[in-house]
Amino acid sequence: MSRMNLCKYLLFSALFAVLMGLFSVAHVTAQGAAKAQSNSFEFVFLTDIHIRPDMNAPIGFQMAIDEVNRLNPDFVLTGGDLIFDALRGNQQRSDSLFTLYKNMSKGFNMPVYHCLGNHDLFAIYEESPEGENHPDYKYGMFERYLGETYYSFNYKGWHFIVLNSLDVTEDKRYKGFVHGEQLQWLKNDLKEVDNTTPVVVVTHIPFISTWKFVNGGSGTRTVENADEVFALFENYNLKLVLQGHIHWKEEGFVNDWFHFITGGSIAGNAWKGRRHNTREGFFYIKVNDAVLSWEYVDHGWEKKRLKLAE
Numbered sequence: 001m002s003r004m005n006l007c008k009y010l011l012f013s014a015l016f017a018v019l020m021g022l023f024s025v026a027h028v029t030a031q032g033a034a035k036a037q038s039n040s041f042e043f044v045f046l047t048d049i050h051i052r053p054d055m056n057a058p059i060g061f062q063m064a065i066d067e068v069n070r071l072n073p074d075f076v077l078t079g080g081d082l083i084f085d086a087l088r089g090n091q092q093r094s095d096s097l098f099t100l101y102k103n104m105s106k107g108f109n110m111p112v113y114h115c116l117g118n119h120d121l122f123a124i125y126e127e128s129p130e131g132e133n134h135p136d137y138k139y140g141m142f143e144r145y146l147g148e149t150y151y152s153f154n155y156k157g158w159h160f161i162v163l164n165s166l167d168v169t170e171d172k173r174y175k176g177f178v179h180g181e182q183l184q185w186l187k188n189d190l191k192e193v194d195n196t197t198p199v200v201v202v203t204h205i206p207f208i209s210t211w212k213f214v215n216g217g218s219g220t221r222t223v224e225n226a227d228e229v230f231a232l233f234e235n236y237n238l239k240l241v242l243q244g245h246i247h248w249k250e251e252g253f254v255n256d257w258f259h260f261i262t263g264g265s266i267a268g269n270a271w272k273g274r275r276h277n278t279r280e281g282f283f284y285i286k287v288n289d290a291v292l293s294w295e296y297v298d299h300g301w302e303k304k305r306l307k308l309a310e
C-alpha cells in the first residue's frame with residue numbers, strides 16, 4: 001500500500017470508528033428514553049446479604065452486584081440482614097461491617113433502598129457491653145449509616161413501602177413486630193395513596209410463610225402483629241409483599257388480592273453453602289403495566305465458592 005493510500009485508509013478507519021461510537025451512544029440514549037417513557041419497569045429484591053470480611057463474602061456479594069448491574073433494573077430493594085452482625089454490640093466490628101456494606105452497595109449502578117434486618121440491630125443482646133443509652137442502640141447504627149428504618153416512595157404510578165419489622169423483647173431478644181408508632185405512620189402514608197394505586201411492601205421478617213409447615217421446629221419466623229398491618233391495606237390495591245429473614249424461597253397468592261415472595265438469600269447458610277437446599281440468589285421482578293412477573297436469579301456463587309475452596 002502506498003503512503004498516500006495508507007493515510008487514506010487510516011483516516012477512513014478513524015472516521016468509521018467515530019461514527020460507530022456516535023451511533024451506539026445514540027442507540028443507548030434512545031433505549032434509555034424509551035424506558036423512561038414506558039410504564040414498564042424492573043427491580044430486584046435482594047435479601048439476607050450478611051456481609052462480613054471473611055468467608056469470601058465480599059466476593060460473593062460483588063458477584064450479585066455485577067449480575068444486578070448486567071440486568072440493569074430501575075432500582076434495588078434489599079430485604080434486611082445486610083451485615084453479620086451488630087447484635088452483640090461490638091462497636092468496632094459493627095462499624096466496620098456497616099462501612100463495608102455501604103461502600104460495596106455503592107457499586108450498584110442504580111438506586112438502592114435499604115431494609116432493616118434483625119442482624120442489623122445494634123447491641124440488643126444480653127451479652128452486649130453497650131446499653132440502651134448508646135446512641136447506636138437498636139435502630140441507631142442502621143439509621144446513622146443508611147437512613148430511616150421505614151419509609152415509602154413512588155415509582156411510575158406504584159407505591160413502595162419499606163417497613164421496619166423488628167422490635168426487642170424484655171429478655172433482650174429480637175422479635176418480628178411492627179411497632180405502634182410505625183402503624184400510625186403507615187395509616188397516614190396510606191391516606192395519600194389512591195385505592196387503585198398498586199402497592200408493594202418490603203418486610204424483613206415474613207408476614208406469611210410456609211416455613212413452619214414444611215420445616216417443623218419451634219419458634220415463630222413471622223411478624224406477631226401481621227394481621228394489624230394487613231388490616232390497614234384492606235381497601236388498597238396491595239400487589240406484592242417481599243420478605244426476607246429465613247433464607248427460604250417461596251411465593252403465594254392470597255384471595256385474589258396480593259402475592260407474597262420470600263426471597264431466598266445472598267449468604268445461603270452463613271456463606272458456607274445452600275440453606276434449605278436453595279441456591280444463593282435474588283428475585284428479578286418485572287412490572288408490565290399492572291402485571292407482575294419474576295424469576296429467581298442465581299448469580300453463580302455456589303460454583304465460585306466451590307472453586308475457591310479447592
Ligand SMILES: [Fe+2]
Pocket residue numbers: 080081117118119204244245246
Ligand atoms: Fe434475619
